[in-house]
Amino acid sequence: MAEPRYPLLSLSRLRMEIDGPGVTTLVAGAGCPLHCRWCINKTLLRDAPAEQVSAGELTERLRVDDLYFRATGGGVCFGGGEALLHAAFLRRFRAVCPSEWRIYAETSLQVSPELLRLSFGAVDAYIVDCKDMDREIYRRYTGGDGALMEENLRALLDAVGPDRVLVRVPLIPGYNSMEDQQRSVEKLERMGVRRIDRFSYLVRDNQEEALL
Numbered sequence: 001m002a003e004p005r006y007p008l009l010s011l012s013r014l015r016m017e018i019d020g021p022g023v024t025t026l027v028a029g030a031g032c033p034l035h036c037r038w039c040i041n042k043t044l045l046r047d048a049p050a051e052q053v054s055a056g057e058l059t060e061r062l063r064v065d066d067l068y069f070r071a072t073g074g075g076v077c078f079g080g081g082e083a084l085l086h087a088a089f090l091r092r093f094r095a096v097c098p099s100e101w102r103i104y105a106e107t108s109l110q111v112s113p114e115l116l117r118l119s120f121g122a123v124d125a126y127i128v129d130c131k132d133m134d135r136e137i138y139r140r141y142t143g144g145d146g147a148l149m150e151e152n153l154r155a156l157l158d159a160v161g162p163d164r165v166l167v168r169v170p171l172i173p174g175y176n177s178m179e180d181q182q183r184s185v186e187k188l189e190r191m192g193v194r195r196i197d198r199f200s201y202l203v204r205d206n207q208e209e210a211l212l
């Protein structure tokens with residue numbers, strides 16, 4: 001089978017306690033199935049040329065922070081676009097990188113159940129941006145299928161347990177209200193999610209034009 005490669009857009013080093021415990025490097029990759037209205041990476045995801053790297057090559061580039069990762073219990077966060085589109089790569093990376101490095105995946109869970117299952121065992125913790133748990137708000141904001149996200153979230157909780165899943169619940173200007181956000185939090189709690197991060201998207205004055 002061909003060696004899986006990762007469409008690398010950028011690396012962001014020395015992030016402190018942002019993705020999880022310790023120092024992490026964010027590895028931004030191309031590709032996302034959603035079309036979120038306020039996506040700050042839209043142009044990058046669509047137009048930027050991505051370098052295709054192997055798991056071994058990426059490990060060598062990230063090794064410069066090996067001591068920080070080991071000393072702080074940190075590691076590598078895959079995100080930018082949709083990390084789980086690259087589940088086969090994540091498995092390969094887990095196999096070749098130092099076992100002490102923690103691996104995080106930023107995901108909307110808008111992927112096939114097969115890709116989600118492929119990531120089990122490779123990812124130490126998942127950072128899920130659920131957008132909104134109301135199907136209609138979700139569809140209007142992302143163009144995606146909230147039922148698929150919800151089904152995958154249940155499967156993820158069953159497979160890895162709630163301690164390894166952080167769900168981010170945004171207040172999205174023009175799309176949901178604080179009451180909607182609260183309803184999402186309550187629904188997530190009923191599903192067994194224990195780690196929830198509420199926050200607000202900040203939309204710049206000129207962002208609407210920039211994103212059109």
Ligand code: SF4
Binds near residue numbers: 034
């Ligand atoms: S899921 Fe993230 S990367 Fe994808 S379109 Fe939405 S905001 Fe952008």
